[in-house]
Amino acid sequence: MKLKAKDMDISSGGPLIAVLNHKDAAMLDLHVMDRIKISKGKKIETVVVDIAQNGSIIRQGKIGLFDEVVESLNLRNNDNVEIAIARKPLSLDYIKKKLDGQSLSKEEIDQIVWDIVHNKLSQVELAYFVAACYTNVMSTAETILLTKSMVRHGDTLRLNKYPVIDKHSIGGIPGNRTTLIIVPIMAAAGYAMPKTSSRSIKSPAGTADTMEVLADVVFPIKKMKEIILKTNGCIIWGGALNLAPADDKIIAVERPLEIDAESQLLASIMAKKHSVSSTHILIDIPSGKDAKVKNRVGAIKLKKEFEKIGSKLRKHIKVLITDGRQPIGNGIGPALEARDVLWLLKRDPRRPIDLEKKCIVMCAEIFRMLGVKNGYRKALDILDSGKAYNKMIEIIKAQKGKETAAEDIKIGKYCRDIVSAKSGKVFDIDNLIISRVARIAGAPHDKGAGLYLYKHIGDKVKKGERLFTIYSESEHEFEYAKDFAKENNGFMVR
Amino acid sequence: MKLKAKDMDISSGGPLIAVLNHKDAAMLDLHVMDRIKISKGKKIETVVVDIAQNGSIIRQGKIGLFDEVVESLNLRNNDNVEIAIARKPLSLDYIKKKLDGQSLSKEEIDQIVWDIVHNKLSQVELAYFVAACYTNVMSTAETILLTKSMVRHGDTLRLNKYPVIDKHSIGGIPGNRTTLIIVPIMAAAGYAMPKTSSRSIKSPAGTADTMEVLADVVFPIKKMKEIILKTNGCIIWGGALNLAPADDKIIAVERPLEIDAESQLLASIMAKKHSVSSTHILIDIPSGKDAKVKNRVGAIKLKKEFEKIGSKLRKHIKVLITDGRQPIGNGIGPALEARDVLWLLKRDPRRPIDLEKKCIVMCAEIFRMLGVKNGYRKALDILDSGKAYNKMIEIIKAQKGKETAAEDIKIGKYCRDIVSAKSGKVFDIDNLIISRVARIAGAPHDKGAGLYLYKHIGDKVKKGERLFTIYSESEHEFEYAKDFAKENNGFMVR
Numbered sequence: 001m002k003l004k005a006k007d008m009d010i011s012s013g014g015p016l017i018a019v020l021n022h023k024d025a026a027m028l029d030l031h032v033m034d035r036i037k038i039s040k041g042k043k044i045e046t047v048v049v050d051i052a053q054n055g056s057i058i059r060q061g062k063i064g065l066f067d068e069v070v071e072s073l074n075l076r077n078n079d080n081v082e083i084a085i086a087r088k089p090l091s092l093d094y095i096k097k098k099l100d101g102q103s104l105s106k107e108e109i110d111q112i113v114w115d116i117v118h119n120k121l122s123q124v125e126l127a128y129f130v131a132a133c134y135t136n137v138m139s140t141a142e143t144i145l146l147t148k149s150m151v152r153h154g155d156t157l158r159l160n161k162y163p164v165i166d167k168h169s170i171g172g173i174p175g176n177r178t179t180l181i182i183v184p185i186m187a188a189a190g191y192a193m194p195k196t197s198s199r200s201i202k203s204p205a206g207t208a209d210t211m212e213v214l215a216d217v218v219f220p221i222k223k224m225k226e227i228i229l230k231t232n233g234c235i236i237w238g239g240a241l242n243l244a245p246a247d248d249k250i251i252a253v254e255r256p257l258e259i260d261a262e263s264q265l266l267a268s269i270m271a272k273k274h275s276v277s278s279t280h281i282l283i284d285i286p287s288g289k290d291a292k293v294k295n296r297v298g299a300i301k302l303k304k305e306f307e308k309i310g311s312k313l314r315k316h317i318k319v320l321i322t323d324g325r326q327p328i329g330n331g332i333g334p335a336l337e338a339r340d341v342l343w344l345l346k347r348d349p350r351r352p353i354d355l356e357k358k359c360i361v362m363c364a365e366i367f368r369m370l371g372v373k374n375g376y377r378k379a380l381d382i383l384d385s386g387k388a389y390n391k392m393i394e395i396i397k398a399q400k401g402k403e404t405a406a407e408d409i410k411i412g413k414y415c416r417d418i419v420s421a422k423s424g425k426v427f428d429i430d431n432l433i434i435s436r437v438a439r440i441a442g443a444p445h446d447k448g449a450g451l452y453l454y455k456h457i458g459d460k461v462k463k464g465e466r467l468f469t470i471y472s473e474s475e476h477e478f479e480y481a482k483d484f485a486k487e488n489n490g491f492m493v494r
Numbered sequence: 495m496k497l498k499a500k501d502m503d504i505s506s507g508g509p510l511i512a513v514l515n516h517k518d519a520a521m522l523d524l525h526v527m528d529r530i531k532i533s534k535g536k537k538i539e540t541v542v543v544d545i546a547q548n549g550s551i552i553r554q555g556k557i558g559l560f561d562e563v564v565e566s567l568n569l570r571n572n573d574n575v576e577i578a579i580a581r582k583p584l585s586l587d588y589i590k591k592k593l594d595g596q597s598l599s600k601e602e603i604d605q606i607v608w609d610i611v612h613n614k615l616s617q618v619e620l621a622y623f624v625a626a627c628y629t630n631v632m633s634t635a636e637t638i639l640l641t642k643s644m645v646r647h648g649d650t651l652r653l654n655k656y657p658v659i660d661k662h663s664i665g666g667i668p669g670n671r672t673t674l675i676i677v678p679i680m681a682a683a684g685y686a687m688p689k690t691s692s693r694s695i696k697s698p699a700g701t702a703d704t705m706e707v708l709a710d711v712v713f714p715i716k717k718m719k720e721i722i723l724k725t726n727g728c729i730i731w732g733g734a735l736n737l738a739p740a741d742d743k744i745i746a747v748e749r750p751l752e753i754d755a756e757s758q759l760l761a762s763i764m765a766k767k768h769s770v771s772s773t774h775i776l777i778d779i780p781s782g783k784d785a786k787v788k789n790r791v792g793a794i795k796l797k798k799e800f801e802k803i804g805s806k807l808r809k810h811i812k813v814l815i816t817d818g819r820q821p822i823g824n825g826i827g828p829a830l831e832a833r834d835v836l837w838l839l840k841r842d843p844r845r846p847i848d849l850e851k852k853c854i855v856m857c858a859e860i861f862r863m864l865g866v867k868n869g870y871r872k873a874l875d876i877l878d879s880g881k882a883y884n885k886m887i888e889i890i891k892a893q894k895g896k897e898t899a900a901e902d903i904k905i906g907k908y909c910r911d912i913v914s915a916k917s918g919k920v921f922d923i924d925n926l927i928i929s930r931v932a933r934i935a936g937a938p939h940d941k942g943a944g945l946y947l948y949k950h951i952g953d954k955v956k957k958g959e960r961l962f963t964i965y966s967e968s969e970h971e972f973e974y975a976k977d978f979a980k981e982n983n984g985f986m987v988r
Contacts (some may be wrong), residue, residue, distance in 0.1 A: 008550060009550070010551065011546075011547070011551075013526070026936075026939045027933075027934075027971060027974070028541075028974075029696075029930065029933045030932055031696070031749065032507070032746070032749070035749045035751055052505075053505070056503070057503060057504065057505075078966060088750075092750060092751055095751060096751045096752070096753070099625060099628060099751070099753070101629070122750065123617070123618050124617050124618055124621045124747055124750055125750050125751070127618045127619055127621040127622055127625070128625055128750070128751055128753075131621070131622055131626070131629070132625065132629070133624030134593060135593060135595070135625070135626075135629040135630065136629065192548070201525075202525070252526070253618055255525065255526070255527055256527045256582075256586065256616065256618055256619050256622070257586055257589060257590045257593070257619070257622055258590070258595070259622075261588070392949060436523065438522045440521075440522075440523055445517075445520050449906070476521070477521060480521070
């Protein structure tokens with residue numbers, strides 16, 4: 001059937017979608033969520049069908065196209081296209097199979113991942129895949145197949161080096177910028193550490209957001225390789241690279257129910273590491289009531305899964321379960337965290353000691369994996385000697401940044417102290433409230449927004465003493481954040 | 495936050511959706527699939543958030559609204575609205591709970607159904623509910639709660655009569671127009687039978703599509719009551735009534751994976767019956783490789799579930815497992831089926847004997863449930879005496895139709911015989927292919943389109959002898975159908 005293209009000027013956010021008039025759809029016996037092939041010249045794309053009951057949106061003889069389809073086929077308004085019925089993706093049968101509790105083969109998992117990467121599945125179909133893997137938990141064998149498949153359907157970095165160091169912290173803890181300390185320490189010690197990091201999704205800053213205060217973080221994979229070969233390290237935004245792209249699409253449909261399919265979490269993390277050819281990987285699982293992993297039992301179970309999968313993928317893996325009850329470091333928000341990092345590397349007395357200790361412990365574990373003795377001492381020496389700071393500046397320069405003094409980092413000009421309503425001891429801090437205040441203040445999209453903590457759990461506080469300061473770049477957001485913190489500042493004092 | 499409304503002129507097909515500019519969304523810390531409250535004056539509606547990354551679609555300060563939201567709040571372009579963060583629907587927690595394998599309480603099921611009926615859930619969220627009920631099958635107690643809840647959140651018909659007869663055939667068999675025979679027989683016997691039927695989804699005709707050839711099928715519930723009080727029977731499209739509306743929305747997201755969550759199927763059928771206060775219900779489960787129920791084991795399991803739920807709902811239920819290997823009757827498509835029905839009621843020699851036998855057996859079972867003896871004989875007498883025909887004409891007239899001779903029913907003018915390529919015996923007919931040919935020929939949207947079968951399983955056929963005739967109302971669709979049938983006519987002869 002021949003139809004005229006109509007650019008709908010809407011993005012679906014992934015899936016390839018076309019809208020048919022209901023009469024044209026009936027003629028081909030098509031229903032919502034069926035598939036058609038659209039061809040223009042030699043270009044062909046399979047897309048999901050939506051149907052307009054209302055002729056005023058798509059008239060008969062027209063086909064409405066979402067941005068993803070327009071781009072893929074390079075179409076313009078009123079271009080003639082040919083459409084034909086297409087089979088449903090094979091992967092729908094496999095998703096159904098998993099939902100029915102059966103195991104999937106290498107070929108079946110591979111087909112699902114391929115279809116995800118190529119936007120062949122609708123969000124509803126993807127949700128069924130997530131639900132299937134959540135209720136019928138993937139076996140270790142399946143998780144490994146999923147990991148390898150996600151790597152295969154994406155770009156990879158080959159360094160021809162051994163060892164290649166990597167680390168990952170499971171999320172949910174404000175601050176916690178360990179990467180920005182550990183990468184320069186390990187790189188200064190002579191090890192390759194091709195670190196990719198994420199931007200914030202629900203937090204006030206991801207590692208990539210914070211690094212971006214000091215340098216660029218968006219590079220193609222070829223440039224990433226150059227940076228590592230030159231400096232041993234890098235801290236680059238993973239989202240701009242095409243490493244295991246299926247993963248990001250899966251995560252998007254997990255949000256509404258806040259589902260963390262364990263097999264998917266494992267595959268997701270290991271795929272990113274495998275894509276950059278890491279050989280020695282340290283995993284940090286913060287455990288705490290507001291963290292992603294709520295308690296020690298869950299943390300230990302996850303630790304074992306990581307170790308099992310790591311060994312099957314022939315990686316050296318070490319898993320640390322850390323304290324996830326409260327923010328790590330004092331600054332929350334990209335610029336405030338970057339300032340903490342520079343103070344720490346510069347050995348400034350204002351540096352956050354909790355963050356420093358955690359990073360040294362983590363480096364010590366990495367050294368132990370590598371068979372290097374006295375790792376704790378060694379990491380501390382690299383910090384104290386200024387080698388870590390110098391290495392960080394080297395990496396920053398390789399990533400098109402320049403050396404900046406901590407004091408010159410621009411922090412939001414609107415600020416307000418939040419003080420304690422009573423005297424006592426801080427016995428709990430709500431990570432979610434702290435994150436929320438920082439986000440409403442403008443983090444991470446305004447780099448200088450966020451908050452700076454003066455107190456941690458166990459600290460004594462007097463009535464009227466500062467708990468934290470809110471920073472904003474715009475007055476409007478500042479007002480919102482102040483109002484929110486007035487209702488609830490996240491600190492429990494007694 | 496105050497924003498200006500922009501009518502997007504797109505329908506979501508159910509869920510209430512609004513699109514924010516990414517900067518406005520960031521200010522309220524909102525993500526895709528979060529919820530906001532939109533208010534205009536005293537009207538408030540909670541909707542799902544979508545985010546436009548591209549400022550050309552929704553500029554900052556604007557809010558794009560799908561048709562469902564525009565209608566619900568009665569908005570116009572550039573109206574000022576106020577938005578605020580809203581909590582996620584409580585039902586998301588309950589859906590997660592079910593996905594985690596736990597049972598749901600009355601209140602939890604009720605909240606989910608309420609949210610579905612009021613379009614509060616996105617399709618992805620609804621898919622998680624379907625997946626949850628599919629993998630963690632609902633208990634009988636939960637299914638009954640779901641049934642009652644779907645009834646409660648919809649309209650109901652109260653007749654103050656006893657008994658009230660009903661029937662339901664599980665789908666998947668072309669033809670099979672038993673309702674149009676059984677309703678006039680039972681109504682002529684003096685029993686109330688307030689039958690609601692569906693239109694076709696994937697088949698060439700639903701009962702409502704076929705009845706529509708003879709009379710109107712769209713009536714409000716008040717008029718439905720009048721028709722039944724006058725004639726004892728009716729055959730009305732259920733979709734125009736608001737009986738258990740949650741059901742239709744659930745079915746929509748089941749399609750991509752062709753999921754039939756058994757608990758949902760049971761609740762769906764029983765809710766429609768419960769909504770019209772039926773007391774004696776006959777369920778017909780055709781079993782066959784192309785039918786919805788593939789084999790006898792599955793059919794028996796389903797039969798038991800129906801009986802269990804029926805008794806808990808204090809209904810008299812009888813379940814028949816019937817032959818679902820091939821089409822029932824000769825005409826396939828609304829007009830061709832209506833002609834079969836009139837021939838059958840008029841005792842015309844051209845009437846389909848397989849359909850007649852099945853209907854008499856079903857009536858006999860209904861009579862047995864009612865404690866009436868010799869039901870088979872009784873049903874046949876009502877047919878042979880012309881009482882069933884006269885009752886059907888009475889119902890047709892009450893539904894604003896008029897008496898029509900079978901020969902005067904308009905059948906598509908384009909026709910082509912499909913003949914056997916060899917001599918032998920018909921040993922199988924593929925229901926799916928027969929349906930597909932009829933649909934491509936134009937059924938059900940062109941009432942006169944479809945096909946007419948001359949052979950059934952077990953019949954002898956000579957090479958070149960007619961298997962069926964295709965009928966179309968338009969040349970265009972006729973060509974498509976002919977081409978398709980040339981490839982595969984669905985008949986297996988050996």
